[in-house]
Amino acid sequence: HNMAAVxxxxxxxxxxxxxxxxxxxxxxxxxxxxxxASHEDSSASERSxxxxxxxxxxxxxxxxxxxxxxxxxxxxCDQGILLDLKCQVRVKVPGLYGYLWIARTDGTGxxxxxxxxxxxxxxxxxxxxxxxxxxxxxxxxLAPGNYTVYFNFTSTANLSGFNVDSPGxxxxxxxxxxxxxxxxxxxxxxxxxxxWQVQRV
Numbered sequence: 001h002n003m004a005a006v007x008x009x010x011x012x013x014x015x016x017x018x019x020x021x022x023x024x025x026x027x028x029x030x031x032x033x034x035x036x037a038s039h040e041d042s043s044a045s046e047r048s049x050x051x052x053x054x055x056x057x058x059x060x061x062x063x064x065x066x067x068x069x070x071x072x073x074x075x076x077c078d079q080g081i082l083l084d085l086k087c088q089v090r091v092k093v094p095g096l097y098g099y100l101w102i103a104r105t106d107g108t109g110x111x112x113x114x115x116x117x118x119x120x121x122x123x124x125x126x127x128x129x130x131x132x133x134x135x136x137x138x139x140x141x142l143a144p145g146n147y148t149v150y151f152n153f154t155s156t157a158n159l160s161g162f163n164v165d166s167p168g169x170x171x172x173x174x175x176x177x178x179x180x181x182x183x184x185x186x187x188x189x190x191x192x193x194x195x196w197q198v199q200r201v
Contacts, residue, residue, distance in 0.1 A: 006031060006107075031107060046071055047170050055165055056091040057126075057153060062170035064149075077177040077191040078139050083149060085133040085170075089126045093164055095157035096123045100135060101150040102142070105172070110142060110189045123153075143191045144177040144184040 006013060006027060013030040015023040023030045046063040065082040066072045075081055083100070102111040113135070115121045123133075149172065153165045177183045177191055 049167060051088075053090065056089070056093045057096055058088050058090075058165050059085050059151065059153070059167045059170070060088050060130075061086045062149075062151070062167065064171050064173050073171070073173045075173060075175050076179070077142070077144060077175055078179055080139045081137040081173065083135040083137070083171075085135075085151070087131045087133055089128050089131065092125055092127060093155050093157075094125060095155040096126065096153060096164060097121050097155065098123055098133070099152045099154065101152075102137075102147050103150065105146045105148060110147070111137070140191050140193060142175055143186055143188055144175050146172065146174050148172045 010027050012025065013023075013027040014021055015030050015034050023034070046061060048061045049059055051060070052058055063071055063084040064073060065084050066075065067079050067082075098115040100111070100113040101109060103109045115123050148169050150169050151167050152163065153167075154162050155164050156162070175191070177186060180186065180191075180193060
């Protein structure tokens with residue numbers, strides 16, 4: 001999922017889609033095609049996944065929500081972003097944890113998180129049932145621009161394999177800065193506004 005690293009390390013790449021070769025050739029060309037397809041797939045504010053009863057844990061839908069609770073793909077930098085997942089647990093999975101990767105549409109990663117980030121992992125040993133999972137990205141975290149949201153769920157204790165559910169890129173969103181002086185011209189990965197304190201000595 002880290003296209004920037006792939007571009008640096010690999011002169012030639014293969015893009016596999018559902019076990020089939022979708023593209024093969026120079027990495028820049030393959031990565032561009034992959035990212036374009038991913039961006040098109042993430043053009044809605046909600047994405048649903050077909051039921052797969054062979055999975056012990058599965059993401060059934062993913063949504064992007066604004067601060068007012070409405071579904072949207074367009075955000076202001078001064079607005080928080082809520083990632084809302086509906087998940088189904090069919091069988092208790094020991095050691096289950098989630099992984100989140102947010103990247104610019106050129107593949108440059110800007111934010112990485114997993115369910116161990118704060119306190120105990122809330123996904124470990126969940127009983128069977130339907131769950132809502134929410135991850136909040138605070139206002140003024142990311143710089144203006146276009147982004148994709150990638151999820152993966154794994155377990156080191158899973159006997160049938162490391163990956164439990166790999167929904168991949170589930171959504172895309174845009175951030176606009178209409179408040180600060182630099183606005184959308186602000187470069188870098190963050191939109192944090194820093195106070196400049198001056199004191200005569």
